Structure formats: C-alpha cells, structure tokens
Amino acid sequence: MTNSISELENDAKCIFLIGTNTTENHPVIGYKIRQNVLKNGAKLIVADPRRIELAELADVYLPFKPGTDVALFNGMMNVIISEGLADREFIETRTEGYEEMAKVVEKYTPEVVAEICGVPAEDIVKAARLYAESEAAAVCYAMGLTQHSTGTDNVKSCCNLALLTGNLGKPGAGVNPLRGQNNVQGACDMGALPVSFPAYQPVTNDEVRAKFEKAWGVKLSGTNGLTLTKTINKAHEGEIKGLIVIGENPMVSDPDLQHVEEALDKLDFLLVQDIFLTETAMKADVVLPGVTFAEKEGTFTNTERRVQRVRKAIDCIGDSRQDWQILCDLSTRLGYPMFYNTPEDIFNEIKSVTPSYAGMSYERLEGRGLQWPCPTADHPGTPILHTQKFNRGLGLFHAIDYVNPAEVPDSEFPIILTTGRALYHYHTGTMTRRCKGLDKHMQENVVQISKELANELNIVDGEMVRITTRRGSIEVKAEISNIRKDVIFTYFHFAEAAANKLTNADVLDPVAAIPEYKVSAARLEKII
Numbered sequence: 001m002t003n004s005i006s007e008l009e010n011d012a013k014c015i016f017l018i019g020t021n022t023t024e025n026h027p028v029i030g031y032k033i034r035q036n037v038l039k040n041g042a043k044l045i046v047a048d049p050r051r052i053e054l055a056e057l058a059d060v061y062l063p064f065k066p067g068t069d070v071a072l073f074n075g076m077m078n079v080i081i082s083e084g085l086a087d088r089e090f091i092e093t094r095t096e097g098y099e100e101m102a103k104v105v106e107k108y109t110p111e112v113v114a115e116i117c118g119v120p121a122e123d124i125v126k127a128a129r130l131y132a133e134s135e136a137a138a139v140c141y142a143m144g145l146t147q148h149s150t151g152t153d154n155v156k157s158c159c160n161l162a163l164l165t166g167n168l169g170k171p172g173a174g175v176n177p178l179r180g181q182n183n184v185q186g187a188c189d190m191g192a193l194p195v196s197f198p199a200y201q202p203v204t205n206d207e208v209r210a211k212f213e214k215a216w217g218v219k220l221s222g223t224n225g226l227t228l229t230k231t232i233n234k235a236h237e238g239e240i241k242g243l244i245v246i247g248e249n250p251m252v253s254d255p256d257l258q259h260v261e262e263a264l265d266k267l268d269f270l271l272v273q274d275i276f277l278t279e280t281a282m283k284a285d286v287v288l289p290g291v292t293f294a295e296k297e298g299t300f301t302n303t304e305r306r307v308q309r310v311r312k313a314i315d316c317i318g319d320s321r322q323d324w325q326i327l328c329d330l331s332t333r334l335g336y337p338m339f340y341n342t343p344e345d346i347f348n349e350i351k352s353v354t355p356s357y358a359g360m361s362y363e364r365l366e367g368r369g370l371q372w373p374c375p376t377a378d379h380p381g382t383p384i385l386h387t388q389k390f391n392r393g394l395g396l397f398h399a400i401d402y403v404n405p406a407e408v409p410d411s412e413f414p415i416i417l418t419t420g421r422a423l424y425h426y427h428t429g430t431m432t433r434r435c436k437g438l439d440k441h442m443q444e445n446v447v448q449i450s451k452e453l454a455n456e457l458n459i460v461d462g463e464m465v466r467i468t469t470r471r472g473s474i475e476v477k478a479e480i481s482n483i484r485k486d487v488i489f490t491y492f493h494f495a496e497a498a499a500n501k502l503t504n505a506d507v508l509d510p511v512a513a514i515p516e517y518k519v520s521a522a523r524l525e526k527i528i
Helices: 027-040 053-057 069-082 088-094 098-105 110-117 121-133 151-165 184-189 206-216 228-236 257-266 323-333 343-353 436-441 451-457
Strands: 014-018 043-047 060-062 137-141 175-177 242-246 269-274 286-289 298-301 306-310 415-420 446-449 464-468 473-480 487-491 504-508 520-526
Touching: 014 027, 014 121, 027 043, 027 053, 043 053, 043 121, 060 121, 069 098, 069 110, 069 121, 069 151, 088 151, 110 121, 121 137, 121 151, 137 151, 151 175, 184 298, 206 343, 228 257, 228 504, 298 343, 446 464, 451 473, 451 520
Parallel strands: 014 043, 014 137, 043 060, 137 175, 242 269, 269 286, 415 487, 446 473
Antiparallel strands: 298 306, 415 520, 446 487, 464 473, 464 520
16 A cells, blocks of 8 residues: 555545455455545545445445456546646656556547446546545555456556546555455565565566575576466476465465366475365375464564564464474475574564665564654654655556456356455455354355346346356355346355356466456356
C-alpha cells in the first residue's frame, strides 16, 4: 500500500474498490471502510461482478464483466480528461507520458466502455466524477485485479487513474493493494521473488549482485529465476527434477490441477515443509514439520508495509522445528554453511542488506512497529509513499489498450467462471477446514449463479450442478446469488471440488507470469 490502513477509516473522502471483496477477505479493512462511509460520509465506488456486501453502501456499483478492468479504468479517465477534472498541476510537475496515455484513452468513451464492460455509461461517468472531484480518493484492489493474463496492465491502469487525479503522496489517497496473506508483503520484501534480492534489488544488476556476494560469501547468478507457474511447467517438461515446497499447497492452489499433479509426479524428488499433511505433502518423498505462527519468533510485514514483532506463545509441538532452523540445516548439508543463534541475528543481517529496513531494530519495533522505508535509526518510518517524488523521479503514465482475456465465452462454453475466497476459509483450507467452528459455517464448495441463469437452466437453489471448462469438471451445489447473469463464481478452498481443476494455466501475464484465475470460459449443467 502507498498509504496506511487507518486512512481508509479517517482520511479518505472517496474509496474505489475493484477486485476485492473486502469485508470477506480483509475484514478489518472492510470494517474501517464501512465506518468511514457510515460515520464520515465518504463516497464509495464498488466494481465487482457480484453484489458484494459493500456494494450495498456504494454510491456507484459497477457490476462489470470479469477481465475488462483496463477498459473500465480507461473509460473513467476519458471522462475525467474530457470534463477537465484532471489535476493539471500534478501532471505537469510530477509525471511524464501523459500525452501518450491520453491519446489512447480518447477512444474509450463511456458508451464504448459500457459495451465492453456491460455496465451503464452513466454509471461510469458518475464513478469518474466522484473519484476525481473528491479531495482525497483511494483505490483498493486485491487479486481480483491481478490474477489475469493482463494483470500488470490492470495495475498500471489503476496507477494511471491515481496519477491523473493527483491522488498519490497525500493522506487518504493512494494505490493500495490488499495482500492476500499475512506476510506476503514481508516475503516479497525479503526477496522471495524470482527477479530480486531483498528490497526489490534486481538480481540482474551487477552492483547489487556484488553487494550480496560480499555479504553472503558466495557467487550468485545474474539470471532471473522462475515463477511458481513456470516452475511447474518446467517440471512437467522434465527440466526441473527436484522441488522444495514450503508452506504452500499447489495441489489445490495452482491453476489446471491435472497439469500440476502430472508435473509433481515427474519429479525425481519432492520435499514439503508444512504444519499439516497437505494434498501436496501427500505426494512428497520427504515431509519436514515446520511450525505455526504461535510457535515463532521474528517479524511479519503487513499490507501497509508495517514491520511487526512476533513472539512465540507456545513451544514447538511434537517433532516440529523452527522453519529458519530447518532451512539452515538443509543449506549446510547442501554445501553452504548457514548458522544463526536467534531470529534477531537474522533480522540484523536483513538490516545490513535491505536499505528500506536499515533503521529498524527489535527495540524500535516494540509496540506498533515501523513502516518501511525506514533508512536510519532516527527515521520515524514512512506512513505515506511518494509525498515529494517517486522512486524513479517522475511518475510514469502508461498508454494501455484493452485486450480480451485469454478465454472468452463461446457456444460450447458460454459462461464466465471466476473464483475467489470465502469469509470462513483461508487459502487451501489447510488450517481453517480443520477448525470445527469455521468448517461448520461452510462445509463444502458451492457455485454462485444468478436467479436469471438458474431459471433459464431450471436449477433450484441447493441442488447439485456440474461446472465444466476446457480443463475438467467439478460437481458442487448451486447457490442463487446476486451476480451477473453471464458470470458464475466458485471458491478454491475445497480439494474435493477444487476450482483450480477448471482454471487456465496456459496463458500467463507476460510481465509477472500470473495465471488467469479470474476468467475461464465455462459451461454449467443441471445434474439429472
């Protein structure tokens, strides 16, 4: 997030939610947004093919077609430019590339975009005006925006909108991705990406690489690594022979699960480190028992870039061991000696190679923690990014045209399938489906369909139906819901009716290599 969570409750005058069912997937943030709307009168724009809870409070609800995000953003920007609502001073002093972007956006009139997105042109106009005319407008998004073959373009378009209206570098504004898991931000900060060392320092940069070679005393590759999806593909092709999986369950979470299973079966060796015997762990040659958050010491970094201390509440259970100790022993046995006395030793190393964490210490993290960048020991942390300038100097507009998703409906598969999360379950259900209280609330998968589609297919609420795509089929109960007629929605938590048997792994975002989880051409059938 460029800004802080508290601003969504206190400072934002307008909040634009797209690709996020916030009250279910980020309940605390969803509550703060709700409070701002109800108590302070903040304006709310919600773009989602389902009429999610916060849509009931929205000043503008846009039930747009999945995969048409770029067109929607371009349509709003077309209105803002044509009606003179752009922040000209911000554009002229803090950005570049405006003319190229504006030229592309010119053709995306509200009427044109209405046809692409399937929402009324007047609502696009209203949303654009609300966002642009607000003193401080924030955009919040989650994986509904990113998990597309055009995910990078979607995010760049989101940034274009904020740049166009000067909604960066000030309280209550910003571009705010809501992270999908509790330490995703921290994992990325620490270099758990195939293209960067800690703090997003590129592995291809010779000076950066020399710094880490000196710190770690080993020669490092200057070649970018592989994303998870590409790793699975390389395993399927026989190029990757061994795989270590830590705290992840690709046998439920990855797209096109038949392809994933075939890939894992072709490996010479699979090691899984986890807290339960997951569907992936069941296929492993060796399983190493790690620990839960309650058994850990260290730090987590949350979605607003806040680094926080974590202290263990209980000792390690059974034969489980601290994850960092397992990794150190594994590294040592593989030929690179690695040893630390405590997690604080690790954090001190992090500080030494990670400029944005350099001013932090366990002592300074007491209480509320610190938001990076925090470059020196007397720096207070950074609640808002880009207040004076952007990392690259000027903010860069991108000229982006809308392109169709990788799959579009046809006569054989006439419906759009999209997937996501439920309030009661987390990721692949490794933990939550073992919790009797949570599982009681939602014991099995369902598919949400509109009343119109149900009537057309003679489907009754609660009866079994079959969803089919080009990858396979699953059978689930139908749930009549408030959703677009041409869209169905199902959850990915349930291995026995796994949504990711259906999703598409063939076409990835060309920059980030993200699979298109959110748009698959599908067929829905009543089971007779």
